[in-house]
Amino acid sequence: MTFAEKICQVAEEGVVLLKNEDRVVPFSKEDSVAVFGRCQFEYYRSGMGSGGSVHVSYTTNLTDSLLELCASHKALAGVDTKLAKTYRDWLQKNPFDNGGGGWAAEPWSQKEMPLSDSVVLESAKNHSKAIFVIGRTAGEDKDNKAEKGSWYLSDGERSALEKICSAFENVCVVLNVSNIMDMEWIFDSAFKGHIKSVLVSWQGGQEGGRAIARILCGCAYPSGKLSDTIARHVDSYPSAKNFGNDGNVFYQEDIYVGYRYFSTFAPEEVRFPFGFGLSYTTFSVETQKASFKDDSVFVQVNVKNTGTHAGKEVVQVYVEAPQGVLGKPRRVLAAFAKTSELAAGSCEVLNLEFKLSDFASYDDSGATGNKSCFVLEEGLYKIFVGTDVQNAEQISVDGKAGIELEKLKVVQTLSEASSPSVPFKRIKPGSLLGEKYSLLEEDVPLSKINLAERIQKNLPKEIPFTGDKGIRFKDVINDRSKLNDFIAQIDKTELAAMIRGEGMMSQKVTVGIAAAYGGITQKLRDFGIPAAGCSDGPSGIRLDTGKEANLMPIGTLLACTWNPKIIEELYTFEGKELVQYEIDTLLGPGVNIHRSPLNGRNFEYYSEDPLLSGFMAISALRGLNRAGASGTIKHFAANSQEAFRRSQNSVVSERALREIYLKAFERAVKSGEVKSLMTSYNAINGHWSASNFDLVTTILRNEWGYSGLVMTDWWATMNDCVLGGSDTLKNTASLIRSGNDVYMVVDNDGAEKNCYGDNTLSSLEAGTLSLGELQNAARNILNFILDAPVSKRPLRPLKIFKSFTTALTKMPTDGKIAKEGEAFLPEGGVFYLQAEHDAMYNISGTYSKDGDDLSQSVSNIMIDGAQAASLECRSTAGIETTVNAAQVHLEKGFYKISLEHTMPGIKVKQIIISSEVITPVSLGVISI
Numbered sequence: 001m002t003f004a005e006k007i008c009q010v011a012e013e014g015v016v017l018l019k020n021e022d023r024v025v026p027f028s029k030e031d032s033v034a035v036f037g038r039c040q041f042e043y044y045r046s047g048m049g050s051g052g053s054v055h056v057s058y059t060t061n062l063t064d065s066l067l068e069l070c071a072s073h074k075a076l077a078g079v080d081t082k083l084a085k086t087y088r089d090w091l092q093k094n095p096f097d098n099g100g101g102g103w104a105a106e107p108w109s110q111k112e113m114p115l116s117d118s119v120v121l122e123s124a125k126n127h128s129k130a131i132f133v134i135g136r137t138a139g140e141d142k143d144n145k146a147e148k149g150s151w152y153l154s155d156g157e158r159s160a161l162e163k164i165c166s167a168f169e170n171v172c173v174v175l176n177v178s179n180i181m182d183m184e185w186i187f188d189s190a191f192k193g194h195i196k197s198v199l200v201s202w203q204g205g206q207e208g209g210r211a212i213a214r215i216l217c218g219c220a221y222p223s224g225k226l227s228d229t230i231a232r233h234v235d236s237y238p239s240a241k242n243f244g245n246d247g248n249v250f251y252q253e254d255i256y257v258g259y260r261y262f263s264t265f266a267p268e269e270v271r272f273p274f275g276f277g278l279s280y281t282t283f284s285v286e287t288q289k290a291s292f293k294d295d296s297v298f299v300q301v302n303v304k305n306t307g308t309h310a311g312k313e314v315v316q317v318y319v320e321a322p323q324g325v326l327g328k329p330r331r332v333l334a335a336f337a338k339t340s341e342l343a344a345g346s347c348e349v350l351n352l353e354f355k356l357s358d359f360a361s362y363d364d365s366g367a368t369g370n371k372s373c374f375v376l377e378e379g380l381y382k383i384f385v386g387t388d389v390q391n392a393e394q395i396s397v398d399g400k401a402g403i404e405l406e407k408l409k410v411v412q413t414l415s416e417a418s419s420p421s422v423p424f425k426r427i428k429p430g431s432l433l434g435e436k437y438s439l440l441e442e443d444v445p446l447s448k449i450n451l452a453e454r455i456q457k458n459l460p461k462e463i464p465f466t467g468d469k470g471i472r473f474k475d476v477i478n479d480r481s482k483l484n485d486f487i488a489q490i491d492k493t494e495l496a497a498m499i500r501g502e503g504m505m506s507q508k509v510t511v512g513i514a515a516a517y518g519g520i521t522q523k524l525r526d527f528g529i530p531a532a533g534c535s536d537g538p539s540g541i542r543l544d545t546g547k548e549a550n551l552m553p554i555g556t557l558l559a560c561t562w563n564p565k566i567i568e569e570l571y572t573f574e575g576k577e578l579v580q581y582e583i584d585t586l587l588g589p590g591v592n593i594h595r596s597p598l599n600g601r602n603f604e605y606y607s608e609d610p611l612l613s614g615f616m617a618i619s620a621l622r623g624l625n626r627a628g629a630s631g632t633i634k635h636f637a638a639n640s641q642e643a644f645r646r647s648q649n650s651v652v653s654e655r656a657l658r659e660i661y662l663k664a665f666e667r668a669v670k671s672g673e674v675k676s677l678m679t680s681y682n683a684i685n686g687h688w689s690a691s692n693f694d695l696v697t698t699i700l701r702n703e704w705g706y707s708g709l710v711m712t713d714w715w716a717t718m719n720d721c722v723l724g725g726s727d728t729l730k731n732t733a734s735l736i737r738s739g740n741d742v743y744m745v746v747d748n749d750g751a752e753k754n755c756y757g758d759n760t761l762s763s764l765e766a767g768t769l770s771l772g773e774l775q776n777a778a779r780n781i782l783n784f785i786l787d788a789p790v791s792k793r794p795l796r797p798l799k800i801f802k803s804f805t806t807a808l809t810k811m812p813t814d815g816k817i818a819k820e821g822e823a824f825l826p827e828g829g830v831f832y833l834q835a836e837h838d839a840m841y842n843i844s845g846t847y848s849k850d851g852d853d854l855s856q857s858v859s860n861i862m863i864d865g866a867q868a869a870s871l872e873c874r875s876t877a878g879i880e881t882t883v884n885a886a887q888v889h890l891e892k893g894f895y896k897i898s899l900e901h902t903m904p905g906i907k908v909k910q911i912i913i914s915s916e917v918i919t920p921v922s923l924g925v926i927s928i
């Protein structure tokens with residue numbers, strides 16, 4: 001199987017069928033279909049921002065894929081090609097609005113083609129079924145909004161759907177979306193009950209169009225299950241009151257996120273439950289055995305395909321713990337398993353197992369008498385088995401009603417960490433009234449720990465500085481026990497440089513990726529340390545040079561497969577592609593919890609449930625590791641909204657952190673598959689994640705035993721790791737002290753000169769940071785590199801210089817000519833540089849960029865069509881900035897210069913290419 005075929009298979013498996021009356025889908029060979037909606041051609045393959053910026057060589061769309069299936073498999077009698085042409089013509093005149101192309105500028109949806117009665121009626125005369133495709137996007141720096149065209153249908157979509165439903169009795173709606181959206185319209189009488197089938201096909205990467213076409217035609221079948229609850233109203237979600245604001249964002253819903261909330265307090269608010277998804281067939285699910293021994297719950301279930309079509313079913317096991325004094329959700333997902341493909345009539349026995357203690361509750365108040373412990377309170381633990389959270393029956397365990405614990409059991413004793421210091425109230429179940437609990441509020445326990453003392457006690461021993469003893473990094477590759485002796489040789493200035501990652505578009509690694517780190521100065525390189533490279537992520541490799549890579553489906557789709565095995569297979573392909581591109585780690589998977597359906601980056605994350613998210617992350621990481629690469633799990637933690645992402649403070653109870661927001665990270669870390677982790681932009685309980693000691697050291701490193709690398713998010717800010725207070729990007733001392741290792745990112749070639757003026761060295765001098773702490777960070781970086789693909793390749797020179805030998809020797813007559821050293825702007829025509837010598841040339845550029853501080857874009861300077869240098873542009877707040885972008889070797893002659901992949905928003909003012917008195921000794925050279 002190829003990577004593309006695997007992408008298609010996964011994209012099919014994540015499709016969730018919400019409704020299918022009269023078996024409108026799959027289409028039969030006799031069906032002829034009419035496809036409406038612009039997204040039939042303009043397929044949304046991913047969301048926006050860093051996670052959606054893979055350059056693909058193609059994207060499949062629905063209509064072309066249906067036509068292909070018609071021709072190759074005779075899967076359909078026909079597709080309305082006249083209608084398709086009407087859409088194509090209209091799209092030419094009404095092109096996709098990318099909002100100008102800038103960062104986070106694209107609207108959530110596009111204008112729909114207005115439908116005239118005659119177009120629809122004519123189509124309905126000759127076609128038995130209609131498909132209407134609805135598209136939505138969102139992404140980094142842009143949450144969805146409870147507005148038409150985002151959460152709600154747009155007026156254009158509504159009116160198109162009304163027309164379609166008036167003319168067609170059998171309408172199938174396909175949702176090509178990055179996030180869940182309002183679904184109430186399905187039941188709207190304006191559509192006459194003609195919306196018979198609804199499929200959420202998400203955004204399936206480059207193969208998504210083909211995948212949904214194959215499902216509709218019955219060449220594949222849906223087996224996806226929702227990874228989030230679809231509620232009746234956007235305000236039904238318990239985070240609604242506290243979402244999207246700046247400053248303190250109070251997590252008042254506490255552990256009651258998604259179905260945990262709905263099953264406990266508001267089952268009537270659910271439109272489509274968590275775990276729900278139909279199939280083209282039917283299944284019976286029978287529990288054969290259930291037992292409990294030594295903390296393990298074992299459930300055996302027989303699944304039979306009782307219908308007429310092949311399919312797969314997902315069996316889900318939920319626990320209801322006794323309310324006790326802490327209060328519990330009525331349902332918590334404890335295990336799941338998916339069958340293999342079951343032909344009609346066939347069966348499979350699934351064995352599901354979990355540890356009851358994994359679903360213990362964290363007592364952050366001491367109410368049980370066991371403060372800071374995970375406890376199983378006494379009482380009856382009921383177990384439910386089914387195919388979604390609402391459709392799960394209570395089963396008996398060892399012939400009893402459930403698992404009865406006669407007394408409270410302390411499962412784990414921890415120390416208070418990362419708790420809030422701002423008072424607020426959280427929700428809690430009161431008394432059971434029929435099917436739901438009344439809702440009470442209680443004060444959230446506040447922090448009592450002395451962070452300064454805790455940090456002092458944790459200070460590592462320093463390795464005495466030895467100066468250069470001749471140990472080189474390759475010696476450590478051969479014998480890791482030499483690592484401390486190796487570090488002892490590196491002086492504090494070089495160590496301080498090592499914790500600064502450089503990017504984006506560093507020339508020290510594969511150009512076009514997010515950062516280079518490790519051996520990024522000449523002195524570090526002289527010790528033999530290579531530079532590791534990381535790229536976005538999570539759905540494919542982002543290369544801002546425009547180089548192509550494969551694009552996988554979005555995280556939410558992956559979670560909806562409920563199939564960890566297939567995710568591991570998919571990410572094994574991804575890992576191979578990373579190794580081929582000489583990239584060490586993918587910046588993903590993202591495992592933040594879907595706290596609100598409006599979070600713009602939900603598409604990069606998996607689910608509202610930490611167990612499902614954790615399993616998916618482990619599978620992705622395992623696949624990447626298996627291929628010899630790795631992943632960087634992100635964004636640690638409680639990064640639940642894009643609005644004010646760098647300034648908001650998630651105020652959240654320690655219980656909710658530990659049971660919900662950290663849980664998927666914990667599972668992944670404890671699986672042993674995590675080698676690299678990225679902290680988030682936001683603060684948690686007053687401490688920015690990048691400098692949050694309790695988060696990174698107390699919990700991640702000391703409790704979970706994590707010994708891998710930790711990096712910040714790009715241009716993150718830190719505040720004082722003890723006192724909190726305001727944040728800055730200079731406080732690397734607090735970053736290191738908190739247990740973080742790499743600051744991402746300083747400018748290219750900025751590490752050595754400390755271009756942001758960070759306080760690592762001044763804090764060492766002042767005694768507020770110890771050499772041992774700095775050495776610890778370096779050790780984590782070097783340990784990562786030791787296992788990374790870069791250590792298996794020959795050490796390359798610090799920078800690779802491109803050598804262009806394709807010069808025209810005669811003066812060209814078809815464009816303007818700039819002399820070397822002369823400022824020019826290669827726009828609006830053909831431009832040549834006249835290189836007067838065979839020499840090294842320095843390319844510098846002057847540009848400005850408006851917009852949000854974290855907005856990313858790039859402009860590539862091309863020589864004879866090949867990328868030679870890049871102006872990596874984050875916002876300069878409109879101020880003109882000049883950077884040395886690269887050095888290249890040019891022979892004497894004339895070279896065509898152009899700017900490519902320039903994102904709107906960047907204003908390039910001028911380029912200067914001038915010869916330098918650099919002799920290319922010891923330089924890595926590749927010829928173009």
Ligand code: BGC
Pocket residue numbers: 050140514536537587634713714854
């Ligand atoms: C995002 C990260 C991403 C990084 C590098 C940041 O803006 O939050 O998820 O990996 O940029 O592109």
